[in-house]
Amino acid sequence: MLKVTNLVKYYKRFLAVDGLSFEVGDGEIVGLLGPNGAGKTTVLRCVTGIVQASEGAIEIDGIDLETNEEEVKRRIAFVPEVPTPYEMLTVWEHLRFIAMAYQTMDGFEERADAMLHRFDLDEKRNDLVLSLSKGMKQKLAIACAFIHEARVILLDEPLIGIDPRGVHELKEMISEAKSNGKAILISTHMLDTAERLCDRIIILRRGTILAEGNLAELHESAKMGKDASLEDVFLTLTEEGGEVEITPLS
């Protein structure tokens, strides 16, 4: 379980995230939506310890990031936004390096084989990453995230540039992870996917939560009917200057 309490993030003087609190339970998929610059990537970077939270606490299964960084990181899988894998490693070596870094080398070969097969990267296993296409690099990044047994999976716009089969496999993997009791947080701009995939949705704007909940709850906070799509809800809620009632945090 991922628990974020009162997260504040300043980049120098710029306030990117302003007092965010939320939870992602085991076996739950939460979507992180919001306009460009809302702070989605920043939240994910804080959780992975790439940047340091200015205030607030981040916990995974009760372990605190601040005091026990390595333990927390070991429990996280992260797919970065527009990943740039190491160009001078082969696909296989790349997976191997990640497995080594997370110290999960047991049964690595089988897992890596299966993963490459799933993403149609069999033929590329001994090619340098620099020869991969953009979508293949994205697939490799996803494979790297799933190569180790994480408790929490964070995906920053994972669906960009992947072919339909890759998207299908990824969704499958996310569903599997869900049924294995993992906590999953996805930042995305693809509203229809979010609508279908996620149990709960958090809408951010300027580093604060505008609304949170399942689709029905979002309809309520946007004061819209049941048949309104997530797109309508999103557009209404994120409209600048619109009167928005912020739902109380659960």
Next chain:
Amino acid sequence: MKSLLYLEIRQLINAIKNTTRSPKRLIPALLMGAWVGSWFIHGILQYTNAPGPRAPSLSLIKDIPISLLENGVFLFISIGSMIVMYNAFSSGMMIFSVSHIDFLFPTPIKRKSVLLMKLVKDYLKYGFYVAFFFMFMGIPAFGALNVNVVPSGFISIAAVTALMALVINLSHTINIIFTFGFERLKQAGTIIKVIIFGAPASAVAYGLYDFMRVGNAQESFIQAMNSPIINFVFAPAHWCAVLFLAPLNGVTKIDQLHLALLTAMALISFIVLLYRRENIYEPALGVSTKFAERRVAMRTGDYSGIRVNELRDKGATHAGGLSIPPFGRGAVAILWKSLLLRYRLSTTQLMMMIMLPIVLIYVIKVSLPRPELLSYLPMVLLYVVWAMSMLASAEMRSELKQANILKSMPIRAWKVMLAQAVNSTLYLTAGVFVFSAVMWILVPETRDPDPNKGSLLLACMFGAPFLGFVNVSASIVSALLYPDTRDPAQSFLGGMVSFILASLALIPCIVIVLGMLFALRSSYSNIAISVSLVNLIVGALGVALAGVLFHRFDPTSD
């Protein structure tokens, strides 16, 4: 740590394999290696043989007193350190690759291990740069002074590397502290900045005071450099400057102590940095991404890309200054666009176009050993054009970035190339005219026409642009042959091809000039007209060839 080593070693092995596998990369790499190797051997031979008279231009250094030299080096080192430290308050220097940010930072590898690996790699890199620089510049310079660089040269290298490590450790530390304590530490930051700038200000004041009293500029400069505050604040830089000149000065006991102190300071600062508890990834984040963009632009030889990045960093949103009003249709409109962009992106380049001639001509004028040669000075124009036109291939490469747009326009390929060539040639022409004007003003000898042959200045002034046109088209052809310079080996090859083509294009000119000058004894203006006609034809052929290449150019292949 094991996984980090795995990463580094595999990357290194793959990079080597990748180079050896393709002859296109291997051959230039070998050439480069041979070139560096020959320099190295040359350097070594220089002090095993009895040193003879060579590099006469460097004998200038002999006349400079050592204390002045020492203070010059000191000035250079301390200003460099100052700038680095000052920048550290606002932007970091710890640059990681984007792959590190994406894939290494989220892993549970200890931050300390990542930092340790990074720093050690950096120190090795600096040491290598310093040694390299010393090999290429130091050995010939000291060689010209008949000074042995072994073993004291190693002391020079060690001292500079230690100082660099110290300065960089300090600025990393400053940057980390100020990234997280931006508000809290504002005042402390201001105080440190005041000290950094106050010291040289005090030295300037001290030097000026001395100059007014005594009136000897050189002496006052040395006084200023040795003023008490400077001596205290920049002590390490001072030791380093003295140690750097060890091959000249010899090494005293005190110097040895200073070297030991420098090394100790570098070590201590390293340990302090290593044990900072803040998240070092964060300060690295912004600057690394920025740097990655810039490096891509640099590698592709995309100078306008670099400039665009700089402007963006400055927060430019509007195009300031004058603008060139739109004109033309089809290919002529492309010419307008190129002229405008060039003008907008390279104001510094335009400034150079005015400053460079003044400096260059002045230097030539005062240092030319035989003043009677001054009347032939306009010939320099030809050389300048020849050298500057090589830059056209970099421009062409950045233009090729937009090949998708250009190729989809309903304009014939050769016209697009012609617009490109004319653009570069027009800028060269402007440069030539500025140069000529400066010459006319600064060097009276160039003003009077030769009674038999006419004005050399006018002939060169109007002939040079045509020569430029030929060279520009040669450079464009080479850029089209080697459009992608992300690979250093390929860009090396591209540069060589550009050089060879430009030299080949020069042959008809040389033949005609020599023939007409000595066999026919024609006037300068007649020679210029004939050569320009030939150049026009050769240039047009070059543009036609470029058109064919551009037509076949595949913008999607990397």
